[in-house]
Each structure stands twice: as C-alpha cells, then as structure tokens.
Amino acid sequence: MDRSGNTPRERALLALANAQFGVVHDGQLTRRGLTRGAIDQRVRVGRLTRLHDGVFAWGHAALSREGRWLAAQWACGPGSTLTHWTAGAAAGMGAEPTSPAHALAFGLPFEPEVHISTTRSIASRPGIVVHRVQRLDPADVQRRGLLRLSRVPRTLVDLADVASYDELRSAVDTLRYFSPAALRGAQSRAPGRSGRGLVTRLFEADEAHTKSELERRFLRFLRSRGLPRPDRLNEWVAGHKADCVYVGPRLVVELDGRAYHERRTQLDADHRRDEAYQLSGHRILRLLWDDLHPANVTATEARLRAMLDRRVPESMA
Numbered sequence: 001m002d003r004s005g006n007t008p009r010e011r012a013l014l015a016l017a018n019a020q021f022g023v024v025h026d027g028q029l030t031r032r033g034l035t036r037g038a039i040d041q042r043v044r045v046g047r048l049t050r051l052h053d054g055v056f057a058w059g060h061a062a063l064s065r066e067g068r069w070l071a072a073q074w075a076c077g078p079g080s081t082l083t084h085w086t087a088g089a090a091a092g093m094g095a096e097p098t099s100p101a102h103a104l105a106f107g108l109p110f111e112p113e114v115h116i117s118t119t120r121s122i123a124s125r126p127g128i129v130v131h132r133v134q135r136l137d138p139a140d141v142q143r144r145g146l147l148r149l150s151r152v153p154r155t156l157v158d159l160a161d162v163a164s165y166d167e168l169r170s171a172v173d174t175l176r177y178f179s180p181a182a183l184r185g186a187q188s189r190a191p192g193r194s195g196r197g198l199v200t201r202l203f204e205a206d207e208a209h210t211k212s213e214l215e216r217r218f219l220r221f222l223r224s225r226g227l228p229r230p231d232r233l234n235e236w237v238a239g240h241k242a243d244c245v246y247v248g249p250r251l252v253v254e255l256d257g258r259a260y261h262e263r264r265t266q267l268d269a270d271h272r273r274d275e276a277y278q279l280s281g282h283r284i285l286r287l288l289w290d291d292l293h294p295a296n297v298t299a300t301e302a303r304l305r306a307m308l309d310r311r312v313p314e315s316m317a
Contacts, residue, residue, distance in 0.1 A: 013029070016032075017057075022063050043056070052125070070146055075128060083150040087150040088155050088171055091152050113129050117136060119136070139189065140186055141154075218255055230244035230246055249308050251282065251285065
C-alpha cells in the first residue's frame, strides 16, 4: 500500500463500503486479499473502525442508521433479522432506544441499540439486543436492499412483548395503513408470545364492529359502573342520527365501531357532524371499542360522569 493508501485495491474496498452504507465485514476483506494482519494494521491507522467482531466501518464510524443496522445484522450471522424497535423505526413507527454502553465501550457517539431476532444461539452484546426465536416465517420477513427486516404485522407482535399498550397504540397510529387481519396472521405464526393479550386487544380495537355489538358493550359498561342509561337511542339530532342522547345534560354519545382505516378517512365528516351537534346546543362524546376495554373503563367512566354532571346553560339550549 502506498503512503496515501490510494491503490486499486483500496479504491475497490472504498467503493464496496460506499455501496454498503459505509460498512464491510471481514469475509469481504479476506476475499479481496487482506490478511488478518493487514486488517489489524488498517484498524491501527484508522482506515477501518471496528464496530463489532468482524464488522468494520470504512474510515470513520459516523454511520447512517442503515449502516448501524447492517453492521449489527452481519455481526449476528446468517438469517439474522432486524426486528422490534429497529424494524419499527424503519417502518416510521418511532425512535429507537439509545445504548450508552456500546458507545462507551468502543469510544463511539451514543447510538440507539439495534434489535435482532435470530434462531442462532448467540447473546446480546453492546449495541445489539438479541431476541432468540424458534422460527421466523418467510411471510413475516422482507428485504430492503442488504437489510433483512420484519414486516409491520410481525414487528407489532414483537413489540407487544417489550412495550406497553400505549406505546403499541402510538406505533400503530403513525401508520398510513393498518390491517388487523394481517396482524392476526402474524400472531398465528408466532404462538406463545408474552404480548399476545396486547396484540389481541389491538386488533379487536381496530377491526370493524357492528353498531349493535358496540351498543351492547356500552350498555353493559353502564350497568357495571352504575351509570344511567341514555334517555334515547338512535335519535335524530341536528339532522344526524345520534347513537345515544342524554336529554337533561344535552349530551350526545357516539359509538364508533368503524375499522381503523375507515375512521382515518372520515375525519372531516366526523368533524362536520360534531359541529352540527354543538351548534344545536349539545356536547359530544365519542367512544371507540377500546374505550370500553377493561384497562380503560375507569378513565371512560370518569369522562362520561364529568359530562353528565355538566348542565348546558338555558341560554345555550
């Protein structure tokens, strides 16, 4: 190698790294003629920066997130898949948790941990959280160039094991499209998961439910919490058929059992409907299927009681 390092082989290795988010692994280096000693020498002079055992950044470690992900995928071996928070970030579902331990160990900037699922017997290490799985169904895995990622439904199944329901709900709400049926399928291909209850709650919340189903659920909720029944059901108010009407408090309760994607596409119509109720002197409370889930009934009871206790002034009626 000349003093500048500008040899045909060095230029070829630089081009290879540039095509791989700035990352190379030792197998690629040895296939191109570098011995272990030559690799170590390049690490000493800063030409290579060691990221994980056998995985290097070319020149510096200021990598894109894709570079970090690919380095972790290679470090964990064949078949390793980016999952959990990492796959969620790739799908636009939020940020990755950070890992100061890896940064301190390697003298690198603080970076998020990379989550990997694999069937291999390997342990977590600084910067990489390893999740052992018996199997990853091909239907749950996608390729994005060099990256191997879990698909969104499987990602949600994985996140349910490590996240709260509110975190899972927030992740779904960032998606432009969400399929409860696809989530059911992913769950069926990953039996025995600890987050199964959260996943079931999620797709039940976002599947379409008939008006009668949700009405029965609401009336059972009222009985169980000692709340009054509405004075009228399916009553015309301000040109719209309101699900439930409390006459004295002038309160309309709308029971929204539509599927997630239907609610997202009909927001403007809902706003116009709510505005019509308000202009007629009514207040509006919209309840979703998940508002009547056991985890939420206390908060829903408090919301409903507060609105029932507030009377509309006569001048507004």
